[in-house]
Amino acid sequence: MSAIVLKTxxxxxxxxxxxxxEDAMIxxxxxxxxxVLDGMGGAMAGDxxxxxxxxxxxxxxxxxxxxxxxxxxxxxxxxxxxxxxxGEAQARRDRQGMGTTLVMALFVDDNxxxxxxxxxxxxxxxxxGRLTQLTRDHTVVAELMAQGALSPAEAENHAYxxxxxxxxxxxxEARPDLLELELVAGDRLMLCSDGLYGYASTDAxxxxxAWWARRQAFLGAARERGLxxxxxxxxxSPDEAIDIVAGNLAxxxxxxxxxxxxxNVWTYAENLAHGWFDQxxxxxxxxxxxxxxxxxxxxxxxxxxxxxxxxxxxxxxAVQRAFTTAEMAVGGVLAERLRVTEGELIKAHTLxxxxxDESARFQExxxxxxxPAARPVADLAxxxxxxxxxxxxxxxxxxxxxxxxxxxxxxxxxxxxALDPVNATGSAIxxxxxxxxxxxxxxxxxxxxxxxxxxxxxxxxALRRAGGDPQIAVAVMRRVASAQLxxxxxxxxxxxxxxxxISERLREATRETASLRAEVASNEARLADLExxxxxxxxxxSMLPRLPRKPGGPS
Amino acid sequence: MAARLVEVRSSLDPGFARLEPRAAAAQFEAVLTHQExxxxxxxxxxxxxxxxxxxxxxxxxxxxxENLLHAVIALGDVAIQVxxxxxxxxxxxAELIASLARLHRATARLVVEIIAEELDGRVAQLxxxxxxxxx
Numbered sequence: 001m002s003a004i005v006l007k008t009x010x011x012x013x014x015x016x017x018x019x020x021x022e023d024a025m026i027x028x029x030x031x032x033x034x035x036v037l038d039g040m041g042g043a044m045a046g047d048x049x050x051x052x053x054x055x056x057x058x059x060x061x062x063x064x065x066x067x068x069x070x071x072x073x074x075x076x077x078x079x080x081x082x083x084x085x086x087g088e089a090q091a092r093r094d095r096q097g098m099g100t101t102l103v104m105a106l107f108v109d110d111n112x113x114x115x116x117x118x119x120x121x122x123x124x125x126x127x128x129g130r131l132t133q134l135t136r137d138h139t140v141v142a143e144l145m146a147q148g149a150l151s152p153a154e155a156e157n158h159a160y161x162x163x164x165x166x167x168x169x170x171x172x173e174a175r176p177d178l179l180e181l182e183l184v185a186g187d188r189l190m191l192c193s194d195g196l197y198g199y200a201s202t203d204a205x206x207x208x209x210a211w212w213a214r215r216q217a218f219l220g221a222a223r224e225r226g227l228x229x230x231x232x233x234x235x236x237s238p239d240e241a242i243d244i245v246a247g248n249l250a251x252x253x254x255x256x257x258x259x260x261x262x263x264n265v266w267t268y269a270e271n272l273a274h275g276w277f278d279q280x281x282x283x284x285x286x287x288x289x290x291x292x293x294x295x296x297x298x299x300x301x302x303x304x305x306x307x308x309x310x311x312x313x314x315x316x317x318a319v320q321r322a323f324t325t326a327e328m329a330v331g332g333v334l335a336e337r338l339r340v341t342e343g344e345l346i347k348a349h350t351l352x353x354x355x356x357d358e359s360a361r362f363q364e365x366x367x368x369x370x371x372p373a374a375r376p377v378a379d380l381a382x383x384x385x386x387x388x389x390x391x392x393x394x395x396x397x398x399x400x401x402x403x404x405x406x407x408x409x410x411x412x413x414x415x416x417x418a419l420d421p422v423n424a425t426g427s428a429i430x431x432x433x434x435x436x437x438x439x440x441x442x443x444x445x446x447x448x449x450x451x452x453x454x455x456x457x458x459x460x461x462a463l464r465r466a467g468g469d470p471q472i473a474v475a476v477m478r479r480v481a482s483a484q485l486x487x488x489x490x491x492x493x494x495x496x497x498x499x500x501x502i503s504e505r506l507r508e509a510t511r512e513t514a515s516l517r518a519e520v521a522s523n524e525a526r527l528a529d530l531e532x533x534x535x536x537x538x539x540x541x542s543m544l545p546r547l548p549r550k551p552g553g554p555s
Numbered sequence: 556m557a558a559r560l561v562e563v564r565s566s567l568d569p570g571f572a573r574l575e576p577r578a579a580a581a582q583f584e585a586v587l588t589h590q591e592x593x594x595x596x597x598x599x600x601x602x603x604x605x606x607x608x609x610x611x612x613x614x615x616x617x618x619x620x621e622n623l624l625h626a627v628i629a630l631g632d633v634a635i636q637v638x639x640x641x642x643x644x645x646x647x648x649a650e651l652i653a654s655l656a657r658l659h660r661a662t663a664r665l666v667v668e669i670i671a672e673e674l675d676g677r678v679a680q681l682x683x684x685x686x687x688x689x690x
Binding site for chain 1: 578581582615660664667674
C-alpha cells in the first residue's frame with residue numbers, strides 16, 4: 001500500500017454564550033498527534049482541566065512515542081493526564097469538580113492510526129461518502145444500550161442521554177476505549193466535542209439564559225440559608241463556600257441547560273460526593289447541603305414567577321431535573337461503595353469462617369452475611385414461609401404449564417431445596433436427578449440450564465402474583481434464589497465432572513499433536529537441507545547432464 | 556403512564572425486561588400509586604416503605620442498588636415524556652411537568668437514602684466481623 005499524505009486542520013470557537021472556551025485541542029503533525037478535549041465542572045475550571053490534560057498528553061507522547069507501543073503509550077498518557085487533573089482538583093478548592101472529556105488520534109505510520117476516547121467527545125470517519133461514528137459515548141445511556149438494555153430509539157429520547165459515565169479527572173485513573181484504525185487514501189477523520197454535534201432546544205436556551213441572569217440571586221439565597229455552615233464547607237471561608245460550592249453548581253446547571261445535558265451537574269455532584277466520602281464524611285450532611293441548594297434555587301424560581309410564570313415553570317423543571325441528576329450521581333457513588341464494602345464483607349466473613357471452624361468450611365452455610373445474623377438464609381423456614389413457598393411453587397407449576405416438563409422438574413427441585421436448605425447434600429442429589437443421562441454437548445446441557453432459568457422466572461412471576469405479606473414474600477424469594485443458585489452450582493459441578501475425562505483426552509491429544517508437529521518440523525528441515533544440497537550440486541555445471549540443443553535455438 | 560412504561564420496560568432495567576406485560580404493569584402501577592399518594596399528601600412514609608420492599612425484591616433477583624435508582628429515574632422520565640406527549644403545550648401541562656419533576660427528585664432522594672442506610676448497615680457488619688477477628 002502506498003503512503004498516505006496526511007492533511008490536518010483544527011478549529012475551536014467559544015460559542016455565542018460563554019466567556020471562556022472550555023475546549024482544548026492538539027494538532028501536532030510532527031508527532032502524528034491530534035486531540036480534542038472538552039472541559040467541564042466548575043467556575044473557570046473547565047478550561048483549566050482541558051488545558052492541563054492536553055499539556056500532559058502532549059508532553060507524554062513526545063517523550064515516550066519512540067519507546068512504547070501505541071496502546072501502552074495512549075493508556076499511560078491518558079492515565080497521567082487524568083491523574084494530573086484529579087490531583088489539581090483535589091489540591092485547589094476552586095478547582096474541585098473539574099474534569100474533561102478527550103478524543104485523540106495517534107498516527108503510528110502512514111496507514112495506521114489509534115483512536116482513544118473518554119467521555120462524549122467523538123471521532124468520525126468519512127470513507128466512500130459514508131460517515132461512521134468510531135467512538136461510543138461514555139454515557140450511562142450509551143453503556144446501557146451497548147448491554148442491549150436500551151434500543152437506539154429509546155436512547156435517543158432519554159432525558160439523561162448525555163450523563164457521562166466516564167470522564168478524565170474525576171478519578172486518578174482513567175478508562176479509555178482504544179481503537180486501531182487502518183487508513184486508506186481519501187479517508188477523513190474528524191475529532192470533535194459535543195459542541196459540534198449537540199444541540200439545545202429553544203426552551204432549554206430560554207431556561208439557561210434566565211437561570212444565568214439570576215445566578216447572583218441563587219448565590220445570595222444559598223448564603224442566607226447558611227451554606228457556609230455546612231460541615232462540607234468547614235475548610236472554606238464563607239465567601240469561598242458560596243463561590244466554589246454554590247457558584248460551581250450554578251455554572252454546571254447553566255451549562256447543562258444550555259446543551260440539554262446532565263453532564264456538568266453529574267460531574268459536579270459525583271466529584272463532590274467522592275471528595276466528601278473520601279474524607280470519611282457521612283451521607284446526611286451532603287443530603288442536607290443539596291436540600292439547602294434546592295431551596296436556594298427555588299427562591300430564584302419564585303423571583304422569576306413574579307415576572308413570568310411560564311418561564312418560572314420552565315426553570316423549575318430544569319432545576320429539579322438537575323438536582324435529580326445530582327441525586328443519581330451521589331447514589332451511584334454510594335452504590336459503588338456498597339459494592340466494595342460487600343466485597344470486603346465476603347473476605348472478612350471467609351476469614352472468620354476459616355479461623356472459627358476449619359472443618360465446617362464446606363458446609364452449606366451462607367457465605368455472605370447480607371442479612372442480619374438474626375435472619376440467616378439457611379435456617380428452617382417458619383410455618384408461614386413454608387406454606388407461602390409451597391403455594392408459590394404450586395402457582396409456578398401453573399405458570400410453566402404441563403408441557404415444559406424440565407421446568408416443572410426444576411420447580412420441584414427448587415421447592416425441595418428451598419424448604420430444606422440446611423441439608424448440605426440436598427442440592428447435589430436434586431442436581432443429579434435433574435441431570436439424568438444426557439450428552440455432554442450444547443444441545444444436551446443447554447436445555448437443562450434453560451429449564452433452570454424458566455423455573456426461577458416462573459417462581460418470580462408466581463410470587464409477584466401471590467401478593468401477601470412483603471416480609472414473607474422476601475423470605476420466600478431469598479430461599480428460592482439460594483436454592484436456585486445451589487442447584488446451578490451443583491449442575492455446573494456435574495458438567496465439569498463429566499467433562500474431566502474429555503479434557504484429559506484432549507490434553508493427551510494436544511501432547512501427541514505437539515510431538516507429531518515436532519517430527520514434521522524435523523522432517524521438513526531435513527527435506528530443506530537435502531533440497532539445498534541438491535541445488536548446490538545442480539548449480540555446478542560439470543555435474544549437470546548435457547542437454548541436446550534444439551535446432552535453431554540460441555547458441 | 557403504566558401502559559407506556561410496559562411498552563418501554565426493556566429500556567428501564569434488565570429486571571423489568573424479563574417480566575411479562577401483566578406482571579410489569581402491576582409493578583409500575585404500584586410505583587405510580589405510591590407516588591400519587593405522596594404527591595397528594597406530601598407524606599413520604601408509604602412511598603419509602605414501598606421502595607424498601609421493592610429494593611429487597613430486586614436485590615433477591617441479583618440486581619444492584621444503583622439499578623433501582625436508574626430504574627426509578629428512568630420511570631420518572633417516562634412519566635414526564637408521557638405528560639408532554641399526551642397533554643400538549645400549555646400552562647397546565649407545564650405545571651404538571653414541574654410537579655412530576657419535583658416528585659421525580661424526591662423519589663430519587665428516597666432511593667439514595669435507602670442505599671445510604673444499606674451502606675451504613677454493611678459497614679457496621681464489617682466492623683462487627685473485624686471485631687471478631689475477621690480482618
